[in-house]
Amino acid sequence: MSEGEADDAGGMRRPRAAAAVAAAALFAAVAAVLALTTPWNPLPGNVPGGRVRPDPALDFSPAELARSKAFDSAISPPAYTGLVVGLALILVLGLTPLGARLIGRVTARTGHRLLRVIVASAALAALLRVAGLPFDAWRESVLRRYGLSTQTWPSWLLDQVKSLGVAWVISTIALLLLYWVAHRFPRYWWTGAAAGGFLLVVLVSFVYPIAVEPVFNKFHSLPRGQLRSDLLDMARRDGVPVEDVLVADASRRTTSLNAYVSGFGSTRRIVLYDTLLESPPARVESIVAHELGHAKRDDVLYGTLVGALGIAGAMCLLYLLMTSPRLLRRAGVAPTGPPGRAPDDRGGGAADPRSIALVLALVAAGTQIGAPVQNLVSRRIEARADAHALNLTRDPATFVSMQHELSVRNISDLRPDALEYVLWLTHPSGPDRIAMARTWARLHHVPQPPPLR
Numbered sequence: 001m002s003e004g005e006a007d008d009a010g011g012m013r014r015p016r017a018a019a020a021v022a023a024a025a026l027f028a029a030v031a032a033v034l035a036l037t038t039p040w041n042p043l044p045g046n047v048p049g050g051r052v053r054p055d056p057a058l059d060f061s062p063a064e065l066a067r068s069k070a071f072d073s074a075i076s077p078p079a080y081t082g083l084v085v086g087l088a089l090i091l092v093l094g095l096t097p098l099g100a101r102l103i104g105r106v107t108a109r110t111g112h113r114l115l116r117v118i119v120a121s122a123a124l125a126a127l128l129r130v131a132g133l134p135f136d137a138w139r140e141s142v143l144r145r146y147g148l149s150t151q152t153w154p155s156w157l158l159d160q161v162k163s164l165g166v167a168w169v170i171s172t173i174a175l176l177l178l179y180w181v182a183h184r185f186p187r188y189w190w191t192g193a194a195a196g197g198f199l200l201v202v203l204v205s206f207v208y209p210i211a212v213e214p215v216f217n218k219f220h221s222l223p224r225g226q227l228r229s230d231l232l233d234m235a236r237r238d239g240v241p242v243e244d245v246l247v248a249d250a251s252r253r254t255t256s257l258n259a260y261v262s263g264f265g266s267t268r269r270i271v272l273y274d275t276l277l278e279s280p281p282a283r284v285e286s287i288v289a290h291e292l293g294h295a296k297r298d299d300v301l302y303g304t305l306v307g308a309l310g311i312a313g314a315m316c317l318l319y320l321l322m323t324s325p326r327l328l329r330r331a332g333v334a335p336t337g338p339p340g341r342a343p344d345d346r347g348g349g350a351a352d353p354r355s356i357a358l359v360l361a362l363v364a365a366g367t368q369i370g371a372p373v374q375n376l377v378s379r380r381i382e383a384r385a386d387a388h389a390l391n392l393t394r395d396p397a398t399f400v401s402m403q404h405e406l407s408v409r410n411i412s413d414l415r416p417d418a419l420e421y422v423l424w425l426t427h428p429s430g431p432d433r434i435a436m437a438r439t440w441a442r443l444h445h446v447p448q449p450p451p452l453r
């Protein structure tokens with residue numbers, strides 16, 4: 001071994017430097033794309049009389065405000081404790097030898113390396129889901145107390161099993177690819193992981209509406225009639241090619257109202273909760289106009305591509321962390337084998353399936369760190385879809401009444417605090433959206449929707 005390699009087991013310095021440069025470049029690209037393309041101000045222009053400030057008391061009765069506050073107090077403890085316990089568990093498993101020991105035990109009789117990946121992934125996914133179950137059940141009991149859930153416990157439990165199955169399939173595919181490429185190319189697996197991560201995110205987002213959503217809901221076309229033809233007319237007027245509007249049997253699970261766009265290209269669909277169909281048609285149009293805003297801007301595809309770019313950067317960072325002998329030792333995994341040789345499968349290194357707990361811990365930490373940025377950008381994109389709905393319907397009064405109905409029926413948080421915005425809010429709050437509709441009315445010299453109470 002030469003002098004230079006003494007502190008560079010396996011000649012990892014050069015690939016690590018390359019991975020660091022790639023990670024920095026990819027994260028810089030994501031930051032630049034987000035900074036330049038996020039609609040920071042979806043309603044540009046000089047607003048006569050100024051922008052309207054959100055004021056929940058203007059449109060919501062004291063009883064509605066009190067109910068929202070009580071629901072928030074009831075749903076927050078399971079949400080926060082579930083988040084903290086879930087994170088703490090995976091961090092303890094991944095950043096101490098506990099996870100590696102556990103995986104060693106459950107895969108002791110499993111011969112093939114990739115089979116060990118499958119077993120380890122199943123064991124960890126199940127363990128994490130079971131640990132989260134009390135908090136999910138607690139949350140469900142709150143939803144039930146407030147009349148938001150229509151499920152029985154057996155059907156709720158079946159949902160938990162299904163979502164465990166979906167999470168397990170997706171994470172197993174990802175881990176199999178990762179451990180295959182890490183084993184095959186011990187020094188340069190970050191290139192394959194970055195490319196594979198990018199493609200997998202795009203693929204999952206594309207097939208999600210046809211492969212995952214039907215696991216949880218049944219869908220049918222919105223029946224022929226006035227509403228359907230009005231909605232398709234509106235889409236045509238908007239220049240968005242929509243052949244069908246789907247209805248999901250959401251009422252088997254919830255009383256809340258919602259609609260969404262998922263997929264892109266040939267899998268793109270606009271879906272309405274069946275609970276929404278009891279609302280007045282003009283309000284449904286207001287919601288669909290918002291969804292058309294997403295469809296027209298290809299928000300799902302855009303979010304998928306930016307997310308995929310972020311995952312590619314994260315894979316380069318993952319390589320840097322997973323080739324750190326200190327971190328591997330901390331996780332109870334022996335670092336690379338003899339210098340210059342591929343880490344052998346039992347011997348250690350990032351290709352050792354016992355490091356899966358460490359991978360999951362790093363992914364969980366990264367996801368949590370990225371969430372506030374994701375939520376911030378999502379809120380601006382949602383506001384742009386709202387602006388689109390207002391431009392298309394030119395009916396801020398109906399928009400306001402729909403937002404009011406959404407907030408009341410879903411018992412939305414009418415006064416979210418700063419932490420709630422950062423951690424949970426993918427959409428502006430109901431009062432934020434209502435204030436925006438009033439701002440839109442001022443901007444377009446249309447009568448401002450009066451207070452609802």
Ligand SMILES: [Zn+2]
Nearest residue numbers: 290294382385
């Ligand atoms: Zn939206």
